[in-house]
Amino acid sequence: MARKSAGSPPSSVLLLAAVSLLAIVAAESPYRFFDWNVTYGDIYPLGVRQRGILIDGAFPGPDIHCVTNDNLIINVHNSLNEPFLLSWNGMQQRRNSFVDGVYGTTCPIPPGKNYTYILQAKDQIGSFYYFPSLAFHKAAGGFGGIRILSRPGIPVPFADPAGDYTILIGDWYKSNHTDLRARLDGGHKLPLADGILINGRGSGYALTVEPLFVLLLPGKTYRLRISNVGLQNSVNFRIQNHKMKLVEVEGTHTLQTTYSSLDVHLGQSYSVLFTADQPGQDYYIVVSSRWTTPILTTTGVLHYSNSAGPVSGPPPGGPTDQVDWSLNQARSIRTNLTASGPRPNPQGSYHYGMINLTRSIVLANSAGQVNRKQRYAVNSVSFIPADTPLKLADYFKIQGVFKENSISSRPTGGGIYLDTSVLTTDYRTFIEIVFQNNEDIVQSWHLDGYSFWVVGLDGGQWTTASRNQYNLRDAVSRSTTQVYPKSWTAIYIALDNVGMWNLRSEYWARQYLGQQFYLRVFTTSTSLRDEYPIPKNALLCGRAAGRHTRPM
Numbered sequence: 307m308a309r310k311s312a313g314s315p316p317s318s319v320l321l322l323a324a325v326s327l328l329a330i331v332a333a334e335s336p337y338r339f340f341d342w343n344v345t346y347g348d349i350y351p352l353g354v355r356q357r358g359i360l361i362d363g364a365f366p367g368p369d370i371h372c373v374t375n376d377n378l379i380i381n382v383h384n385s386l387n388e389p390f391l392l393s394w395n396g397m398q399q400r401r402n403s404f405v406d407g408v409y410g411t412t413c414p415i416p417p418g419k420n421y422t423y424i425l426q427a428k429d430q431i432g433s434f435y436y437f438p439s440l441a442f443h444k445a446a447g448g449f450g451g452i453r454i455l456s457r458p459g460i461p462v463p464f465a466d467p468a469g470d471y472t473i474l475i476g477d478w479y480k481s482n483h484t485d486l487r488a489r490l491d492g493g494h495k496l497p498l499a500d501g502i503l504i505n506g507r508g509s510g511y512a513l514t515v516e517p518l519f520v521l522l523l524p525g526k527t528y529r530l531r532i533s534n535v536g537l538q539n540s541v542n543f544r545i546q547n548h549k550m551k552l553v554e555v556e557g558t559h560t561l562q563t564t565y566s567s568l569d570v571h572l573g574q575s576y577s578v579l580f581t582a583d584q585p586g587q588d589y590y591i592v593v594s595s596r597w598t599t600p601i602l603t604t605t606g607v608l609h610y611s612n613s614a615g616p617v618s619g620p621p622p623g624g625p626t627d628q629v630d631w632s633l634n635q636a637r638s639i640r641t642n643l644t645a646s647g648p649r650p651n652p653q654g655s656y657h658y659g660m661i662n663l664t665r666s667i668v669l670a671n672s673a674g675q676v677n678r679k680q681r682y683a684v685n686s687v688s689f690i691p692a693d694t695p696l697k698l699a700d701y702f703k704i705q706g707v708f709k710e711n712s713i714s715s716r717p718t719g720g721g722i723y724l725d726t727s728v729l730t731t732d733y734r735t736f737i738e739i740v741f742q743n744n745e746d747i748v749q750s751w752h753l754d755g756y757s758f759w760v761v762g763l764d765g766g767q768w769t770t771a772s773r774n775q776y777n778l779r780d781a782v783s784r785s786t787t788q789v790y791p792k793s794w795t796a797i798y799i800a801l802d803n804v805g806m807w808n809l810r811s812e813y814w815a816r817q818y819l820g821q822q823f824y825l826r827v828f829t830t831s832t833s834l835r836d837e838y839p840i841p842k843n844a845l846l847c848g849r850a851a852g853r854h855t856r857p858m
């Protein structure tokens with residue numbers, strides 16, 4: 307299974323013209339149907355047999371390829387022996403947080419059952435990925451790429467590449483997800499990972515694991531869509547003897563800056579172009595962990611069609627900075643204001659820097675013990691699930707599942723405690739969130755339902771004076787941002803998507819042990835223009851079981 311080649315088209319995609327399931331989604335946009343069986347299966351990513359989670363028999367799972375505004379009908383059959391959910395990192399699920407596929411929005415698909423996600427790639431372009439959101443399943447696979455292409459006629463700021471590949475990279479353990487989960491449930495941290503994978507293939511066992519292999523025609527330009535689907539490490543991506551031109555970050559066309567290597571933090575996605583202008587031999591693709599001892603490294607091979615010889619020389623080394631190189635690179639990633647995004651108008655026409663803030667929220671992560679077990683927290687609250695998805699409790703007005711504002715919007719400095727934390731914000735406001743990281747490891751934060759402007763990153767404590775150094779002109783708009791050790795990152799968000807949205811650490815053990823909460827974007831309006839009603843086919847569980855998704 308691990309031998310499936312990168313970029314192969316999903317086998318189960320059917321294009322049909324109409325569907326009766328839904329009247330709400332834009333009828334004029336095409337439908338794409340997927341029928342996925344989620345199973346356990348043997349995989350050998352580091353040369354040893356493991357029980358992985360396969361999507362339609364594949365590890366990594368098949369890509370979703372679609373076009374802006376397409377409707378995606380994804381029937382997921384859970385053939386595992388545990389409840390299962392897929393979530394869609396970076397897809398915004400506009401007006402429809404019910405289908406976001408995380409614990410707080412969507413009931414798990416019970417073992418042996420299936421559930422059909424009805425999604426729309428509304429007003430989005432770019433490179434994202436899906437992943438299993440529950441029960442540390444991500445440590446067993448179940449992830450795959452998502453690419454949303456521009457509609458015909460909307461200009462893309464570069465020529466069509468000769469090839470377009472999904473490159474899913476990240477750290478990996480030889481232990482299965484049930485063992486890793488038991489360790490976390492027992493109150494322990496995870497050790498350093500055992501290796502790094504590129505599209506499901508690792509190294510260290512090079513005799514048994516074929517590396518990733520990409521075929522190139524000399525002189526042509528290729529696109530790589532790189533996502534870090536790992537559990538706890540930032541990684542650096544580079545290609546021997548080739549420079550990469552960054553063109554897209556999580557749905558934003560960037561200034562086309564050239565890099566010889568790129569830091570990809572947990573949960574992040576980047577598109578780069580490179581030209582096959584070094585024919586004659588093969589070259590390494592290298593992915594290595596950042597700021598770990600030892601550094602974990604894996605290589606793949608770029609093979610030129612006219613290659614006269616194999617890869618040679620040592621794979622190029624990565625940056626060796628503490629954080630400065632990485633911070634400078636992060637600041638250099640900016641929006642091309644004149645390029646189009648999902649719409650024909652230029653990405654710069656929103657002028658986010660001219661809008662007054664309605665609210666400022668400061669979130670500080672922390673680590674500590676509760677009841678002698680390892681936990682992680684945001685503003686001292688370590689998130690614990692309730693018995694009912696929060697969105698369903700909100701929708702059916704079921705009291706006692708969560709309390710609004712059960713997390714402070716400023717660090718409290720108090721000790722860590724457990725709660726089902728929800729922060730309510732007002733629809734159509736424009737807010738600032740500052741992530742303050744007083745710990746000594748890099749953090750990565752992701753917000754579902756949105757993309758936000760990363761207006762500033764710097765070392766030390768954020769103060770209101772830090773606003774003077776914000777980039778209010780061409781900051782990149784994305785859904786996942788890193789926060790360097792003992793540093794802060796500030797983001798601006800236009801709260802234009804009603805719903806219950808997970809704000810989480812992408813460091814998966816931290817997410818699992820409480821470093822997350824839900825941002826409830828609320829309006830009193832019940833107009834369909836603001837939020838869709840619950841999908842007719844929504845699963846109902848916990849205290850929502852037995853309710854009706856439509857009036858009787």
Ligand SMILES: *[C@@H]1O[C@H](CO)[C@@H](O)[C@H](O)[C@H]1NC(C)=O
Pocket residue numbers: 343344345383385
């Ligand atoms: C899913 O795969 C399992 C194992 O191969 C098989 O038993 C089951 O029938 C499949 N289910 C569907 C819906 O294809």
Ligand SMILES: *[C@@H]1O[C@H](CO)[C@@H](O)[C@H](O)[C@H]1NC(C)=O
Pocket residue numbers: 381420421422843
């Ligand atoms: C389950 O899958 C079958 C087809 O395999 C489909 O007819 C049915 O609608 C699906 N059920 C749900 C709840 O999605």
Ligand SMILES: *[C@@H]1O[C@H](CO)[C@@H](O)[C@H](O)[C@H]1NC(C)=O
Pocket residue numbers: 461462463464560561562563642643644645646
């Ligand atoms: C920005 O996009 C424009 C319009 O597509 C393009 O012509 C230009 O080369 C891009 N500039 C940079 C620096 O990437």
Ligand SMILES: *[C@@H]1O[C@H](CO)[C@@H](O)[C@H](O)[C@H]1NC(C)=O
Pocket residue numbers: 357482484485
């Ligand atoms: C995980 O590995 C352990 C051995 O470390 C084994 O006992 C267990 O059955 C495995 N679980 C799964 C789901 O394969």
Ligand SMILES: *[C@@H]1O[C@H](CO)[C@@H](O)[C@H](O)[C@H]1NC(C)=O
Pocket residue numbers: 660661662
């Ligand atoms: C922002 O606030 C300033 C000062 O309160 C005000 O003059 C300005 O008109 C506001 N701008 C917008 C776009 O609302």
